[in-house]
Structures are given as structure tokens and as C-alpha cells.
Amino acid sequence: MSLLTTIIKLRAAQTERALPLSRVRHHHLSHRPLIVIPLNRSGEAASPLALMLGTHQHRPHLLVAPPRGTNSDLLNDTAAVINTYIQGFQQEIETRPATAKRPVQELYTDAPQILVPNAPSAQYLQLLGRALRFRPPPDGIDPTLSAPRLGQWLTYLSDRREYPGSALMLALTDLLATHWATGQSPMEDTNLAAILAWIDPPLHTTGLRAALDADNPLLHRPAGPTTDPSFDSIELDRIFKDFDTARTSGNTEAQAHHLADLRQTLDAYLRPTWNNAWTALSLLQGLPQTPGANKRWTTDKLHFTQQSRYIDDGGRPQPINDHAVQAARRLGQLEQAAANFEAERALEDPFALAERHTTGEAFTGTVVETDPDHTALTDKGNLTLRPRFTLHTTDPLRLEPGHTLVTPDNTKRRYAICESTPQPGGSRIVMQSNTHNGTLRNPNRDAIPDLGAEMCFTTAPEYFQQPQFPTRENTPWTHGGPPDDQASPQPAEEDA
Template sequence: MSLLASLLRTRAASTGHAEHACQLRHLHLSDRPLMMITLNRTGPTARPLAVMLGTDPYRPQLHTAPFSGTNTPLLAALADTVTTYIDTCRRTGEAPQLLVPNAQSVQYLKDLGTDLRLRRADDQTPGSRAIQRLGHWLTYFTDRAEIPGTAALIPLTGFLGMHWITGQSPLEDEDLATLVAWIDPPRHTTSGRDAADQAEDPATHRPAGPTTGAAFDNDELIPLLYAHAQARARGQDQTPLLQELNSLLTQHMQPTWDRMWHAYALLQTLPEAPNTARRRTLERTAFTEEHNYLTQDGRPRPAREQAVATAVRLARTEPAATAFAAERAADDPFVRAELRTTGEAFAGPVTTIEAKHTLRGPTGRRLWRPRFTVSTTDPVLLEPGRPLASHTHPNARYRIRTVTHTDSDTLVDLEITAGMGPIARPNHAVLPEPGAFLVFTRAPDHHRMPEFPTRDQTPWTHGGPPAGHTHDGNEKQSGDKP
């Protein structure tokens, strides 16, 4: 946690009101997201007890598993709802967006997706292919969630926590009920702290899933399951008990459903950051590629990720994290202020300018490379040669030449490397005026995806085929490009 984040958390704890951590919203928010709440049966595996989902805040769909027997009907209904939503997005040219309450729900969907996509599709079993396809899409959503800056699957606690800081601990911020209460307390409460205390009342608090609370299990769910077992043993009609189960789960999940839409409304009030549009385009491209792959091929990804697939995933994730951090800083003054406290950005007035400086490029052509010096009292941990950006000229790029520390300040000598145009047609707008106050942050890196070997070219020690084995092409590696 940075110094500024610690200060804001301390201030929030002192005043009882959440503090803004960002001025802009840095993830795209769909006009029609698919909200989803999952509750799991007792046990370590992803075996849904109930799923509440939908795109209409006033008409959620509830799918429940039977007391005993297979949960195939629940999964088939869930597959139908999710697939219908995805097809609607495809027809309208938008990428789907799935919003869940917390990070635990993301992991749960990842485990569920792995289980479902590896199930054998059987034409004799109704819904089996749709359920397998659901597993593939859940894996796609959870894979995208691991890439910073993407918006295919977002836990709302993390989304809110990116933009507001409360007076409770980061672990407590994983509870959607208290987090929303801190950010937007009801009118009858005096502060966010008081609202969060009321939200934690055991009599009314409901966990947002996927695990259920012990009190709910012991006092409400287990007695209903026991009554069902007795009715089944006696040969009695079980329909009233199933209706009672649906009513119980609806009452249990409805508060979380309402808070999710409350969180959505809060996030909509924040203006969207400019660079979000670029990431939104990438999201649509990734979705189109995945949809085309399912249409043309559709092989399931293996249960275990091999070495090449891991390398591909890291090669995508790490540059995305760097680019997302740089774009947030370029867009948002609050983010730049936080980076100044960590030495990853600096600001100060321009003291000297060498406006006519030129140098010869690799071809011998004369290049215009203006230089200037900035005086700053911020800690500067950026090394010479590091490419920088400034929010005043988003298309310009700067390079640190030298960093000189004095008793009173730090002098950073900079050179403009991009955005100023050729000597024949110079763009003088990028030249700062003497005394101008500028803020510099890391520039987004231009990353090119390296070449990786195919499965047939990979040694068996790293997940390739055994010696003498001919690849039959029945499985897709998680690193393969759709």
C-alpha cells in the first residue's frame, strides 16, 4: 500500500466516510452487464446450490439444484441463460461483461468452468453439449479476469476498491455489504462507518457467496434438507419443499443482488477514462476470436496448463499490467499523485530549455530532439533512459538523460523523443514554456508477442508429445491462439 493510500485510509477511518482513490473510472462498464451470484453446496468442489443472474435489476433469474440427484437441470438452465446473453452481445457488436460480487466468485467460476468444459459431451444426454460449452465460456471469462485492464469478468468489490478507499481493512473490503455501506451510506445513518456496522448485523447480514454462512446452513438450509429426506422416505409430495427452498434462496440472495446493482450505479457516476476505449476495442477483438474459435474448432483446453501455455499467459499478462498502470497514470491526476509518493512519477517546473537541439539519426539524417530540465522535490526512482509520458501531451514521449540530486531538489534532464515532428514540420506545441509545471510518468511499452513453439515442437519434458507420438489434434492447448 502506498503512502497516499495509507493516508486516505487513515482519513476515512477518522471521518467515517470513504475517500476517492481515482477521479475517473478505469474499466469499461457495459450498458447491459450480466450479473451473477453463485452459492455452492457444502464441500470443497464447485457444485452449485443456486445461481441468481440476469441483466434486469428487477427481474433476476434463479436456478436451484434439487435436494438430491443430479444438478444437470440447473447447469442446463444456466448454460441457456449465459449463451443467450453471449449471442445477444455478438449480434450487437459488443463484448459480454460478467459482474460477480467478489474475488472468491471469480475463483469459483474458474473451478466450475474447468469441471464443465472437461465433461464428455454425449448426444444422448440432453444439454450435455450446452453444459460443456458453458464450461468453455466460464474458462474464457476467468482467463480474461487475470489480465489487468480487461473487463470481461469483474468482481465488484475489486472494482469499487480501485476507485474508493474506506476506513476498514482491505480484507474487510471483500465484503460487498460493508464496502457499499462505506461508499454510499443510507440517509438515516450518520456515516459510512455506522452504515457498515449496521450491515454487519448477524441478523440481517448475508454472505455474497459462493460459500454460505454457518448460521444459514444450520438454522435454515439443513432443516429443510432433512424435511425433504423424510418426505422422500415416506413417499410424500416434495413439491412444497422445493417451493420453500426457492423462496428461502431468493430471500437469502436478494440483498446481494440489490447491492450489486447499487454498486453498478455508483460506478456509473464516475466518468470513463480516455484510454478505456482502447481496452474496450481489445476486449471486443478477444471475444470475436474466441467465438470464431468455438464455431470453427471448439476443442477443450487441457486440465493442466503446460509450459508453453504458461509462458504465453505470462507474456500477455505482464505487458498488460504495465500498460494498464501507465494508462491509468496518464488519464487520472489522482493516480499520478499516488505514483509521485512512490517515486514512479515526478512533477515540477521547467527550469531550462534547449529548444533547438538536434542530433544525427542512424541514417545520418538530422533529427530535432529538444531538451529541457525539470526541478522536483519528489523522490525520483526512474532510471536514465526510461521512456516517459506527460498528461499535457499524451502523444509525446520523453527520455531521462540524467538525474542530479542537490541539497534542495532533484534536477531531471529530459529529451523529447516522439511527438515533436520532423525538422521541416516541427510541432512546437510539445515544447514546454519556462516555469510550466509538468508531471511525468512511465510511458506504456510497445510490446510485441514473442514466437512460441507449437505442441509438436515442444519437448515432452515441457508438455509436448512423447517421443515417436503423432499429435492427433484432438485437444487445444491453453496457449494456442484461437
């Protein structure tokens, strides 16, 4: 949590109302998302008791497992609903023309989006996917609508969720906490009812008082995936015992009655969270979406298209653990995605840019000197125009020389820090313009700002690059490369 966010949260606690952190949205929100609210059976790791899911607020699907016995029917019904939803986006193809950096690409025109109430629910779906994807396809069920196929998709969507900026699977509490600061702790912000109470409290009350009411599990049930202990002991235990008694006596009519009672009870438990999820979605949709969110959604569509083709071609389920090289590549991709996402946010969101000012990852300075005719040698030994100018800044600076920077006023130009010298009351920074400079014969004087101009700089998104990994042929066998044809060498004896 940055210093600026901490100050705003303290102010929210003082005023007892949530305060905005960002007035723009950095994640794409689909016009037809699938909201999924899982509820796990008490005492078991990934055994759902019920799920409420759907794409329409007033027509949710409530799927309930029986009190005793297998939950195969629930899993099959869940797989049919979610897989059918995903298949609805595997119809229309669009083509992205080739550019200087990439070839022609074909991708689906849209992609699925699953919204869950909180991060624990997303983690539960990931756990459920891991439990389902290795199951054999059941007989008599279309493999494309089966629980194993659902396991593959849940695992894939959960993996994509780890990439900052990806929007294929999102937790609503995470999105709300990104855009509003409450006066409660980050742990309390994972309660959907509580964070909504701060943001949108009822009339004639404050966010704090509404959140205190929402924290009462007897008045507002937790959003899952685990049930509240009082709900288990007071309501579920009674229904389960009555069902067991009816099953032991062979009273089928009583069993059906208790199943209907269980369904009604779980509907009453999940319905408030279902309504809160749609309220949260409405609040988030009211924020303008940034161009960067559209760009990242295109990347999501491309990944979804590639995964769809992999699965359609009979691709095997994801392994339990990645081998060493694949794990390193994935870590590099996550680090690059996180750095690029934060850099892109700063270019589109004044609050994110202000946060980077407090950490020294952005600075504002006044132009005090200019050198429009400065030249430099390229890698090929050619002389090229590289104008320079000097800034004076009082902001803290953590960026070292060589960093590629960009200004929010013109994101197409690229600059670099050549020299940074601390001075009393600030720093003296020599900057170089690396793009759109013109030529020696026809220079572009707009590349250099005027004396006295105020300029703001932050890290360019493309500055962060993945490390170069060796090819499989050059990877040692100990890290997943091809095995050596020769016998493994014997360890040398240690010196006495």
C-alpha cells in the same frame, strides 16, 4: 496499497465515512450486463445449490438444485441462460480499418459482461468452468447451450479477468474498492453489503455503524459463494431433513412442498445481495468513463470475437495446464497488461498520477535550461533534431535514463530521460523530446517548453513490452518444442 491510499483510508476511519479515491471509471460497464450470484452446496467444491442471475433488476432468474441427488437440471438451466446471453452478442460485425501497426480487423460490435458480487464468486465461476468444460455433451440438448459449452465460456471469461483493465468479468467489490476508500480492512471490503454501507449509508447514521450492522450474518447474509454456517444449521438442515423424510415415505406432495420451501428460503437469502449488486452498479455507472476504458473494451471485443470463432470451429476445451512456453507467454502478457493499465490510469486520473508521484514513477519539475538545437544520430546514421531541456525536481525519482515518458497535458508527445543527477534538495534531469520535433530546416519550437514552466512526467504505456520468445521450431523439446528425431543423449558420467 500506496502511501496516499493508506492516508485516505485512515481519514475515512476517522470520519466514519467512505472517501473517494477516483472520480473517473477505468473499466467499461455494459448497458446490459449479466449479474450472476452463485451459492455453493456446503461441503462440495463446485456443486452449486442455487444461482440468481439476470440482466434486469426486477426479473431475476432463480435456479435451485434439489436437496438430494444430481444438480444436472440446475447446470443445464444455468448453461441455457448464460450461453443464450453470450449468443446475443454474436450477431453484428464491425470492421476496424488498417493502420500502420495492424491489419484490418473484424469484431463484434459488443461483448458480454458478467458481474459478480465479489472476487470469491468470480473464482467460483472459474472453478465451475474447469469442472464443466470436459464433460461430454448431453443427448437431446443443443451443444451451443450445453453445460460443457458453458464451461468453456466461464474458463475463458475467468482467464480474461486476470488481465488488468479487461471488463468481460468483473467483481463489484473490487470496482468499489478502487473508487472509494473505507475505514475497514481490504478483507472486509470483499463484503458487498459492508463496503456499500460505508459508501452509501442510510440516513442519520455513519458508514462505520452501517457496516457493523452489515457484518452481522443474521441480519445480512454473506454474498456467497459459500453459505453462512448459521443459515446451514438453522434453515437448510431443517428443510433437507424434512425432504429426506418425505422422500423415504414416498410422499410426493410433501416433497414438492419442501422444494417450494427451499426455493423461497434461498430467494430470501440471495435477494438482498441481488439488490446490493444493482445498487453498486448504479453507483459505478454514475462515474464518467475514461477514453482508455473504451479502448480496452475494444480489445475485449476483439478477443471475444476470436474466441467465438475458435469455439464455433470446434476448438477443443482449454487444457488443464499450459505448457512451458504458453505459460511464459501468458505471464509476459499479464505483466505488460498490468504495466500498461497503470500507466494509462495515471494519464487519465489525477489520483492515480498522485500515487505514482509518491512511488517515484512520476515527477514534476521546473524547466531551468533549454537546448532547442540539439541533434542526434539515428540508427541509420542520419542527423536528426532531438531538442533537450533540463528540469529541477524535488520529487523522489525511480526512473532511470532511457525511460520513455509522457506528460498528461499532451499524451501524443514522447520524451526520454537522458541524465539524472542528484542535487541538494532535489534532482537535475536532462530530458529529450523524441517526437513532433520537426526537421533541421523547419524545427518545431513547441517541442521545447519555456523556461520556468512546470511539467509533469510519467511512464508512457508503450514503454512496457513483452519479452521476445523463440518460435516453436527453436524451442527445446523440454519446453514444448518439437521432439528431437535422434535418441536422447545419455547423461555423462560424473567424475569420480
